[in-house]
Amino acid sequence: MxxxxxxxxxxxxxxxxxxxxxxxxxxxxxxxxxxxxxxxxxxxxxxxxxxxxxxxxxxxxxxxxxxxxxxxxxxxxxxxxxxxxxxxxxxxxxxxxxxxxxxxxxxxxxxxxxxxxxxxxxxxxxxxxxxxxxxxxxxxxxxxxxxxxxxxxxxxxxxxxxxxxxxxxxxxxxxxxxPITPPVHNVKKNKIFTMIYVGGLTEQRGLFNMLNLAATLKEKGVSDFQLKLIGPVLTAETKIKNFVRKKHLEEHVVQFDRLPYTEIWQHYHTSHLGLCLLHPTPNNLNSRSTKLFEYMAAGLPVLASDFSSFIEMMTTHKSGYTADPFDSSLLADLVCQVKNNPELAEQLGKNGEKAFFENYSxxxxxxxxxxxxxxxx
Known part of the structure; x- marks a missing residue:
C-alpha cells in the first residue's frame, strides 16, 4: 500500500x-x-x-x-x-x-x-x-x-x-x-467580581493557593466576590470540599468540570480577573502558561506567580500583576486593587488584549x- x-x-x-x-x-x-x-x-x-x-x-x-x-x-x-x-x-x-x-x-x-x-x-x-x-x-x-x-x-x-x-x-x-483568536463577544460582566482559572485542578497548578486567596479575601472583609474554577479535578475532591466547608466559602467558590474550548470564552468575558498561581516547579518555571495568553486575549487583567518570565510579560505589556503565589495576603491586596479600580482594570485588560493580537495569536x-x-x- x-x-x-x-x-x-x-x-x-x-x-x-x-x-x-x-x-x-x-x-x-x-x-x-x-x-x-x-x-x-x-x-x-x-x-x-x-x-x-x-x-x-x-x-x-x-x-x-x-x-x-x-x-x-x-x-x-x-x-x-x-x-x-x-x-x-x-x-x-x-x-x-x-x-x-x-x-x-x-x-x-x-x-x-x-x-x-x-x-x-x-x-x-x-x-x-x-x-x-x-x-x-x-x-x-x-x-x-x-x-x-x-x-x-x-x-x-x-x-x-x-x-x-x-x-x-x-x-x-x-x-x-x-490562543486562537477568540470569538466576538457581546456579553456583560458578572455583577459580582469574578476571578477565574481554567485548567487542571492540582496543587502544583495553584489550586489551594487560589482557595487560600479566596479565604483571605473573606477574612479581610470582602464578601462580594466569586472564584470560578474550570477544569478536571486531578487531586482529591474531598480535600477541596473540606477546605471550602472549613473556610465557609460555599457562596464564593464555583466549580465546573472540563468545558469545550468555545464555551470557555463566555466565562472569560463575564469575569474580571484571570488567575495563574502556579508553583515554582521546573516545568512551570520554564514555561509561559497558555492561560496568561487566553486571559489577555479575553481582555482580562492577570494575577500570576512571580516567575521571571511572567514578571517580564506583565511589566512589558502592563497587563496585570505578579506576586509570591504563597503570599495570600499580598495576593488579596492586589485583587482588591483591581476590584476597587474599574478604570485600572479596564486599562490592564485593554493592554493585554492589544499585546495578544500583536504578539501571541x-x-x-x-x-x-x-x-x-x-x-x-
Missing part, C-alpha cells in the same frame, strides 16, 4: 479528543489547509461535529496501567492507514514511533509534539514516591534520548524545551500554545505547523 504525504495520522493515548492544542488548534488547522487528518484521542462526552478533512476516532478511557492497550490499537490502525505522517502527542508513544520507523523507514515522517519536558516533569509527579523521582528522571532521560533517535521532527510547545536537546539531529520547531503558529508539512509535498 502506497502511503500519501497529505494524510496525517495524529494521535494521543492520554488526552481527550477536545484537547485545545491538539484538536482545536493543530488538527483543525491542518484540515482547514487541505491535509487529511486521521485523529485518535480519548473519548469525552462533548458535542461532536463533522469537519471537512478531519476523521475522528475515539479511544476508551483506561487506567494508567492499562493504557498500553492504546498502543496496540494505534499500531493496528496505522498499518491500515495510508498516512505518510505519524504525529503523536505523548512520550509513551515514543515506543510506537520507534516501531513504526523500524518498519516503514523514510516512507513515514514521525513527528513528536512535546507538551512538557518529561524528565523535569517526573521530578514533580505527585503520584510517584519522592525518593524515586530523581532516579526515574535519570532513567527517563536516557530512554527518551534513545527513542527520539527514531523521530524526524520534534515540535516544542515551549521554547525552553529545545535547550535540552542541543546535539540531536532531528528537525526542531517551536510551535507555541498561543495562534495564526502565526499555525503557519509554522503547515510549513513543517509543506516540506513533504
Amino acid at each position: 502506497k502511503r500519501t504525504k497529505n494524510i496525517v495520522f495524529m494521535c494521543s493515548s492520554v488526552h481527550v479528543w477536545t484537547d485545545t492544542r491538539i484538536y482545536y488548534k493543530e488538527a483543525q488547522s491542518l484540515a482547514e489547509n487541505g491535509l487529511q487528518v486521521e485523529f485518535y484521542a480519548l473519548d469525552y462526552p462533548a458535542e461532536k461535529r463533522e469537519i471537512r478533512n478531519l476523521t475522528m476516532h475515539y479511544l476508551p478511557n483506561l487506567s494508567r496501567r492499562s493504557r498500553i492497550q492504546h498502543q496496540r490499537t494505534l499500531w493496528k490502525a496505522f498499518q491500515k492507514s495510508r498516512a505518510a505522517n505519524f504525529h503523536f502527542h505523548d512520550p509513551e508513544l515514543l515506543f510506537l514511533a520507534k516501531k513504526i520507523k523500524r518498519k516503514y523507514g523514510d516512507q513515514v515522517k514521525v513527528v513528536y509534539d512535546m507538551h512538557e519536558h518529561l524528565p523535569a516533569a517526573v521530578r514533580t509527579k505527585q503520584w510517584l514516591p519522592k525518593f524515586l523521582r530523581p532516579i526515574l528522571s535519570q532513567i527517563v532521560t536516557k530512554v527518551e534520548r534513545y527513542l527520539m533517535k527514531s523521530v524526524d521532527a520534534v515540535i516544542f510547545a515551549e521554547k525552553s524545551y529545545r535547550e535540552n536537546y542541543p546535539t540531536e539531529s532531528f528537525t526542531k520547531i517551536d510551535i507555541l500554545n498561543y 495562534w495564526h502565526g503558529e499555525a503557519e509554522k505547523l503547515m510549513a513543517l508539512y509543506d516540506e513533504r509535498k
Whole structure:
C-alpha cells in the first residue's frame, strides 16, 4: 500500500479528543489547509461535529496501567492507514514511533509534539514516591534520548524545551500554545467580581493557593466576590470540599468540570480577573502558561506567580500583576486593587488584549505547523 504525504495520522493515548492544542488548534488547522487528518484521542462526552478533512476516532478511557492497550490499537490502525505522517502527542508513544520507523523507514515522517519536558516533569509527579523521582528522571532521560533517535521532527510547545536537546539531529520547531483568536463577544460582566482559572485542578497548578486567596479575601472583609474554577479535578475532591466547608466559602467558590474550548470564552468575558498561581516547579518555571495568553486575549487583567518570565510579560505589556503565589495576603491586596479600580482594570485588560493580537495569536503558529508539512509535498 502506497502511503500519501497529505494524510496525517495524529494521535494521543492520554488526552481527550477536545484537547485545545491538539484538536482545536493543530488538527483543525491542518484540515482547514487541505491535509487529511486521521485523529485518535480519548473519548469525552462533548458535542461532536463533522469537519471537512478531519476523521475522528475515539479511544476508551483506561487506567494508567492499562493504557498500553492504546498502543496496540494505534499500531493496528496505522498499518491500515495510508498516512505518510505519524504525529503523536505523548512520550509513551515514543515506543510506537520507534516501531513504526523500524518498519516503514523514510516512507513515514514521525513527528513528536512535546507538551512538557518529561524528565523535569517526573521530578514533580505527585503520584510517584519522592525518593524515586530523581532516579526515574535519570532513567527517563536516557530512554527518551534513545527513542527520539527514531523521530524526524520534534515540535516544542515551549521554547525552553529545545535547550535540552542541543546535539540531536532531528528537525526542531517551536510551535507555541498561543490562543486562537477568540470569538466576538457581546456579553456583560458578572455583577459580582469574578476571578477565574481554567485548567487542571492540582496543587502544583495553584489550586489551594487560589482557595487560600479566596479565604483571605473573606477574612479581610470582602464578601462580594466569586472564584470560578474550570477544569478536571486531578487531586482529591474531598480535600477541596473540606477546605471550602472549613473556610465557609460555599457562596464564593464555583466549580465546573472540563468545558469545550468555545464555551470557555463566555466565562472569560463575564469575569474580571484571570488567575495563574502556579508553583515554582521546573516545568512551570520554564514555561509561559497558555492561560496568561487566553486571559489577555479575553481582555482580562492577570494575577500570576512571580516567575521571571511572567514578571517580564506583565511589566512589558502592563497587563496585570505578579506576586509570591504563597503570599495570600499580598495576593488579596492586589485583587482588591483591581476590584476597587474599574478604570485600572479596564486599562490592564485593554493592554493585554492589544499585546495578544500583536504578539501571541495562534495564526502565526499555525503557519509554522503547515510549513513543517509543506516540506513533504
